[in-house]
Amino acid sequence: MSMIESLTLMLALIYSTSLLYWSGQKWGAIASVATLVAATVSTLYWPLFLCLVLAAAAIGVLGRLWPQWVNGEQRINTQREVIQHLLALSMLLVGIQFAANAVMLKMGITPWLMRPDVGDAFLPIAGGIEIKAIVTLGLWDQNHPAAAVMLTLVLLTGLLCKRAFCGWACPLGLAGEYLYKFRKRFIKSELLPPKWLDWPLRMLKYLLLAGLLYIIITMPTASLPQYLNGNYHKIADLKMALFFITPGLVTLIGFGIILGLAAWRRQGFCRYICPYGALLGLLSFLSPFKIRRNTEHCLIESRGMSCDKCTRACPAAINVHTQANIRSDECQACMRCISACPKKEALQFSTRNGIQLSGRGLIIMLMIILFMLPLIAYSSGYWVSQTPTEIRMYLIQHLNAIGH
Ligand code: SF4
Ligand code: SF4
Incomplete structure (x- = not known):
């Protein structure tokens, strides 16, 4: 594995482990670190070790300078x-x-x-x-x-x-x-x-x-x-x-x-x-997670207001504000619609039974x-x-x- 591949891989995995930790999934973070270290050790390939150390140091420095990046609050x-x-x-x-x-x-x-x-x-x-x-x-x-x-x-x-x-x-x-x-x-x-x-x-x-x-x-x-x-x-x-x-x-x-x-x-x-x-x-039609609009909170149904901020934010030109569930094969889960929505609970990326996936x-x-x-x-x-x-x-x- 080349140095570029190794470094990208390690940065991404250490970063996701950090997000797991800060989102309260401490056991998930421990499991991620254990898998990461075990897989790296089993390769006996020194560039991977080096990249693991470099990536951990880089994420550590990032956490010091811009903590919102490593705890996912950006x-x-x-x-x-x-x-x-x-x-x-x-x-x-x-x-x-x-x-x-x-x-x-x-x-x-x-x-x-x-x-x-x-x-x-x-x-x-x-x-x-x-x-x-x-x-x-x-x-x-x-x-x-x-x-x-x-x-x-x-x-x-x-x-x-x-x-x-x-x-x-x-x-x-x-x-x-x-x-x-x-x-x-x-x-x-x-x-x-x-x-x-x-x-x-x-x-x-x-x-x-x-x-x-x-x-x-x-x-x-x-x-x-x-x-x-x-x-x-x-x-x-x-x-x-x-x-x-x-x-x-x-x-x-x-x-x-x-x-x-x-x-x-x-x-x-x-x-x-x-x-x-x-x-x-x-x-994606089989994906359990979809953008779902909660009509109890959306300004259109709950307050009778006119709003289409989610639709205007969508790069795939999906009419989000007129649908309850976005099934479209063009939805890239980019979450721009969720960011644009003025009502926090109105739009979610979630399963049918309400399990949410945040950004x-x-x-x-x-x-x-x-x-x-x-x-x-x-x-x-x-x-x-x-x-x-x-x-x-x-x-x-x-x-x-x-x-x-
Ligand atoms: S997640 Fe992105 S692509 Fe999907 S509906 Fe929202 S804005 Fe459009
Ligand atoms: S932006 Fe939010 S409040 Fe406005 S229509 Fe879309 S889901 Fe409803």
Whole structure:
């Protein structure tokens, strides 16, 4: 595991442990620390120890300077934005390290910077095929094991807390937000499409998802071992990188449309294109936690007032103020509506029987799913690619000639 991955993981886990402690879940915090230390010790990997110590020191200093950050009393919108930016920065550094590793391989130099395995998160088809191999054959892939881990944990977030992954962690969603803001500096109007066009556009992402699922589902089970041990799969990450670095005309047009959609309307990429968003949207219907409006407290019903602050705050353009439960597949659990609501008890992110998840609770849940599972996977030997460097170095010289 690279230093960037190790440090991000440790910072996120120590931070969530601190939030657990300050939210009164002392036993939860103790269990989290015990799991963290046990998993770290079992790896016998010194950079993880170092990052554990550095992260604990950093959170300790943060607690001294800005205690509201480590006890979770910071405004939820600020917390979300900082978490999103830090994760995006981490992914940017991961991308730079991945590129440096690939350039050294291409030049025939044994890389002194390791390949960050978390980059396999960008191989959702490989991850899906690996999960299929595990379920049908009990076969665990050794070339890109992190792809299956990342896909599993992202799906888990969808099942438990709607599209919180999109709203709190995805770097592409954040990039789209900046594109949208940039466009708004020059063209102020919202440019929202009419409803008759919005719906078919939203279905585009489901079409893309259907295409990806088709590839995974129709791959014959008997051919899975051959595929997973084949040269194409061994360098699927490099193939993906090459696709983005040297796009053809059709790909460039596709990129142009994606960028245009992201700039055109807020969350345009998440809403219309992203197949990950589509998958999470479908799973989110099963999530026990939803934004729920309590009509006994909402100003509309309780005082007969006119209020739509929650709806105006929603980046996904959901009519929050007219519904009791937000079931929409576009809800990213961003909690902007809750922050905007003037009546504290009127809006909650809760289960049907009233179990609430505060902003602090959502961060803890997300951090534990997104980072504790990779740590356990790493300590169990199911994270780091076992493809020998010499083989990757050989295959990268023949990248264009290697097909499925
Ligand atoms: S309904 Fe609330 S939590 Fe869901 S996307 Fe809109 S503002 Fe965010
Ligand atoms: S912002 Fe709060 S009070 Fe106003 S409509 Fe929404 S839920 Fe009701």
